Amino acid sequence: MGKIRLTRRGALSLLPALMGRPARGETPLGVPGLYVADPLTALALRGFDPVSYRLGPTPAPGVETHEFTWSGLVWRFASAANRGAFAHAPEAYAPRLGGFDPEGVAGGRLVEADPLVAALRDDRLYLFRDADRRKRADMTVIDAAEARWPLLRSDAALGG
Incomplete structure (x- = not known):
């Protein structure tokens, strides 16, 4: 009998299901609504800081040390201040x-x-x-x- 091997890509595609996250092609649901997220990481905005869109010409990447979970997704921020602003009024920045x-x-x-x-x-x-x-x-x-x-x-x- 032949062996069945799981490739690295195949293993990565299983992570969302194992972690309770939507699989590729599924839309992540949250509260109060629907938001697009990276299918492998469940990061909103592919990890960009939602507050930074209002502070400069280009969005800043968020960092793991400044995360906030809202609407079923993980949102990352470039600073603790941006995280705090979002936590206070997420609908204003999402x-x-x-x-x-x-x-x-x-x-x-x-x-x-x-x-x-x-x-x-x-x-x-x-x-x-x-x-x-x-x-x-x-x-x-x-x-x-x-x-x-x-x-x-x-x-x-x-x-x-």
Whole structure:
């Protein structure tokens, strides 16, 4: 009989299930809503500091020593002060639309976004799949996405 070997990639793909985290391709659910997370680490924003989007031209990477768990995900911060600000008002700093691309949400789809392609609109953080989508996202698209998000979020939470 032949031996069955588990490759490193195969072993890594099992980690989320063993740790009670969603597997690749599944959407992590949290409270109060849905947020995009790295499928292997369950880190929100791929580990970037959500507060830093408001402090400079590019987001700062968070560090393991400044973590906070909210909405079922681990959020990392560049400093204790940023962690404290987020802990005080997470909804103010977390990306809108669960971190999904507004153009996709407006069209009724959960399209993953890149945390390095972001914009603040009306003092709210939005993430986009790519720079072209960010350029196209005027307030009409944002408003349509915001209007569609509650229904899309509840459908996704129900597995629909």
